């Protein structure tokens with residue numbers, strides 16, 4: 001029976017004196033949720049509960065991290081995660097963007113650490129284990145369904161994979177539920193979406209002893225842009241980013257049409273083994289929004305990672321942002337709890353907004369740099385959105 005194997009849950013007693021340690025719920029067990037748990041448990045003694053709706057999905061998209069992510073993991077005491085043989089070193093990127101001559105971005109010039117192509121499932125599991133080792137209680141297959149405010153904190157209702165429901169009270173809630181922002185949206189917080197692209201991704205096996213580069217590869221094309229990265233376990237991910245209307249009009253969800261489009265690329269296709277180019281993909285469709293909540297904190301709650309704000313995958317910054325938010329949020333909650341004043345949580349929100357503005361500038365700069373296709377709808381849409 002599922003429930004028998006769960007770690008202890010907080011009491012349903014909602015009186016403030018019922019617990020000596022503050023009960024904190026983290027909704028979502030991705031990089032942002034795990035990093036928040038680690039940061040909180042490093043900062044002080046808390047009862048940290050992580051609830052994740054997901055149970056056992058082994059394929060996760062989003063895998064490339066720059067050296068800046070290694071530096072955050074080091075500060076969270078988790079450097080060893082990246083020395084795991086399951087993750088691949090990534091020495092930088094090569095992009096055909098704005099010019100047909102490839103441009104290089106070398107990570108070895110960055111002094112803070114190495115870049116990686118993660119085995120994303122393994123990475124998320126390692127983060128979970130690290131948080132559990134520090135004392136976090138982790139609940140898989142628990143989906144947040146409803147939220148009710150109490151004098152202090154919130155009463156949360158969960159739907160479990162076995163079909164049962166549970167209601168629990170927490171003093172503080174961290175929304176780490178990804179782009180869904182499941183907790184904040186239930187409180188009525190608005191999500192501002194200023195751009196949305198669709199990614200058609202596929203993972204292929206590489207032939208034995210393939211000499212495919214371990215750099216991330218990017219190529220701008222008339223209908224959007226291609227991304228390819230070698231993955232651990234002799235695999236490669238290839239993704240086409242475009243607009244939903246273009247994908248519909250050109251039928252690009254059809255594996256054959258996606259493959260025809262890949263073969264029209266000038267650079268990416270030459271970096272891929274012919275065995276991969278000859279296969280039809282099993283496509284996964286992922287929505288990627290440039291978006292931010294109108295507020296990423298409130299009385300007894302805050303949001304981290306994609307729940308707080310999400311970036312275009314062109315920047316490869318989503319995991320790094322998730323780790324950074326988690327680190328900052330843990331410290332902010334601890335200081336607010338110690339000082340009985342929520343100024344540090346307001347400061348956290350200011351930081352998230354500032355970083356989002358920096359992201360918007362970077363995104364605009366990147367899309368403006370590609371002028372060869374400026375008459376094509378995908379590129380016109382990106383420039384139009386810059387106002």
Ligand SMILES: Cc1cc2nc3c(=O)[nH]c(=O)nc-3n(C[C@H](O)[C@H](O)[C@H](O)COP(=O)(O)OP(=O)(O)OC[C@H]3O[C@@H](n4cnc5c(N)ncnc54)[C@H](O)[C@@H]3O)c2cc1C
Nearest residue numbers: 028030031032053062063064144177178182305306318319
């Ligand atoms: C196509 C694509 C490619 C990308 N490539 C990269 C890349 O190369 N590098 C990079 O850094 N970033 C990349 N990203 C972005 C990156 O994947 C995200 O920014 C990152 O996963 C955010 O982490 P998170 O912990 O905030 O959210 P998530 O990883 O989305 O985790 C959220 C968790 O919350 C859980 N959840 C949701 N709703 C509920 C609920 N109601 N109750 C309980 N649990 C819930 C989900 O099950 C999930 O496990 C990419 C994104 C896309 C779409």
